[in-house]
Amino acid sequence: MASLIKVTLKRSLSKCTEKQRGTLQGLGLRNRQQTKILKDTVPIRGMVLKVQHMLDVERFDGDDSLRDSARLRKQRAANAS
Numbered sequence: 540m541a542s543l544i545k546v547t548l549k550r551s552l553s554k555c556t557e558k559q560r561g562t563l564q565g566l567g568l569r570n571r572q573q574t575k576i577l578k579d580t581v582p583i584r585g586m587v588l589k590v591q592h593m594l595d596v597e598r599f600d601g602d603d604s605l606r607d608s609a610r611l612r613k614q615r616a617a618n619a620s
Contacts, residue, residue: 542579543599548572550593562589576601 548568552560566586567575576599577583587596 543576543601544579544583544587545574545576545597545599546587547574547595548593549595555590555593559590559593562586563593566590568594 546566546568548563548571551571552563552569555563563569566577566583579598587594
């Protein structure tokens with residue numbers, strides 16, 4: 540299982556720069572209090588460091604399947620049967 544982090548946007552995007560908005564969009568965060576579960580990789584860590592003042596970051600010890608889309612879960616279930 541890959542290492543995961545849980546990232547939550549804790550501040551509004553109203554007074555942030557365009558670069559910060561782009562970084563948050565790259566992380567998949569658009570709304571305040573929105574949470575994403577991401578793989579703990581070097582590029583993701585770099586993005587988090589750029590906007591760390593706007594985020595809550597914590598280690599996530601859950602199942603990696605929580606990151607999968609419904610389409611991928613359905614496809615995996617069809618392949619298993």
